[in-house]
Amino acid sequence: MAGVKLIVMYPRPKDVDAFEKLYQTEHVPMAVAKLPGKTKLVATKVIASPQGTPQYYRIAEVHFPSMEALQACAASPGGKETLGHAATISSGGPPVMLIAEEESFTF
DSSP: OOOOEEEEEOOOOHHHHHHHHHHIIIHHHHHHHHHTTEEEEEEEEEOTTTSSSHHHHHEEEEEESSSSHHHHHSSSSHHHHHHHHHHHHTTTSSEEEEEEEEEEOOO
């Protein structure tokens, strides 16, 4: 089975500097410490779009070895706290959360 990941897409915040401070000093350390079973965290800052101002400012991908590991993480106290915190810091609207399977192709 392909690996799975939780994707969290944050809308453009009302105050970018305030969001970045919370994201870097609170949220990322919380995710690193409190998401059991994760294998990798990728934090992306969207800097441009050919269509104009990007709808999303940050996209986080939290990787897991299986759907069961992702579900166990989401049900854990640390998972619930971290997902709740994601919603709290997202001042541009609620973050969009997706669960996806990932396939990688190396060239």
